[in-house]
Amino acid sequence: xxxxxxxxxxxxxxxxxxxxxxxxxxxxxxxxxxxxxxxxxxxxxxxxxxxxxxxxxxxxxxxxxxxxxxxxxxxxxxxxxxxxxxxxxxxxxxxxxxxxxxxxxxxxxxxxxxxxxxxxxxxxxxxxxxxxxxxxxxxxxxxxxxxxxxxxxxxxxxxxxxxxxxxxxxxxxxxxxxxxxxxxxxxxxxxxxxxxxxxxxxxxxxxxxxxxxxxxxxxxxxxxxxxxxxxxxxxxxxxxxxxxxx
Numbered sequence: 001x002x003x004x005x006x007x008x009x010x011x012x013x014x015x016x017x018x019x020x021x022x023x024x025x026x027x028x029x030x031x032x033x034x035x036x037x038x039x040x041x042x043x044x045x046x047x048x049x050x051x052x053x054x055x056x057x058x059x060x061x062x063x064x065x066x067x068x069x070x071x072x073x074x075x076x077x078x079x080x081x082x083x084x085x086x087x088x089x090x091x092x093x094x095x096x097x098x099x100x101x102x103x104x105x106x107x108x109x110x111x112x113x114x115x116x117x118x119x120x121x122x123x124x125x126x127x128x129x130x131x132x133x134x135x136x137x138x139x140x141x142x143x144x145x146x147x148x149x150x151x152x153x154x155x156x157x158x159x160x161x162x163x164x165x166x167x168x169x170x171x172x173x174x175x176x177x178x179x180x181x182x183x184x185x186x187x188x189x190x191x192x193x194x195x196x197x198x199x200x201x202x203x204x205x206x207x208x209x210x211x212x213x214x215x216x217x218x219x220x221x222x223x224x225x226x227x228x229x230x231x232x233x234x235x236x237x238x239x240x241x242x243x244x245x246x
Contacts, residue, residue, distance in 0.1 A: 027054040028145045031074035033065035033091065034107065035083045039130070043078060046134040053141060062086030066094045069102050075145045079124070080107045081115045089119050096123030096228065103144045125231050148230060180240055182224050188242070190217045194230050195237035
């Protein structure tokens with residue numbers, strides 16, 4: 001999986017109006033939400049230099065981000081957490097609830113920011129640290145746009161693990177417990193490996209099966225548990241205590 005890290009956001013319209021990459025494919029449409037102008041501009045410049053990414057707009061706070069998602073229909077939203085009027089957690093929750101297409105990639109300064117775990121539970125597909133390199137930023141956007149989770153074992157897994165140790169860490173609801181009971185033994189095994197940060201290819205290698213078989217298992221897990229993506233599946237696994245914190 002791609003390692004998480006963060007950078008700075010930028011101005012809109014940094015790519016051509018065609019919205020397609022040099023290879024003739026649709027470019028990944030990105031909205032940058034951050035209350036700091038320099039951060040937005042920095043991210044915009046970095047992402048605008050990528051042939052397969054188009055920065056379609058900016059938002060100055062969470063409420064603005066929600067409105068801009070409705071207007072621009074981006075594929076990925078780079079979302080700062082600490083913003084005025086509406087924070088990134090609430091904005092993420094509203095965006096995920098209103099638009100199943102837009103993926104949220106949370107931006108944070110610290111890899112153990114107390115709010116990141118809440119953002120993941122709200123539906124974010126992963127997070128980046130604001131000191132990410134241009135390559136890490138672009139790779140993060142691509143990973144999330146492709147429907148994968150940005151779960152770097154060295155960062156995100158540690159964050160989820162730390163929060164799962166708390167006495168008041170969320171427990172599964174009765175509905176979630178019932179859904180978990182519907183998983184097969186193999187699906188449960190795959191779910192645990194997802195939470196450990198393994199990609200489909202790595203899980204396939206570990207279980208000695210075809211990668212296509214793992215993709216099928218992952219799809220069934222998400223449907224049975226009513227989850228949006230692999231990130232929420234990983235959070236579910238930790239809250240279900242399927243993975244023991246280290």
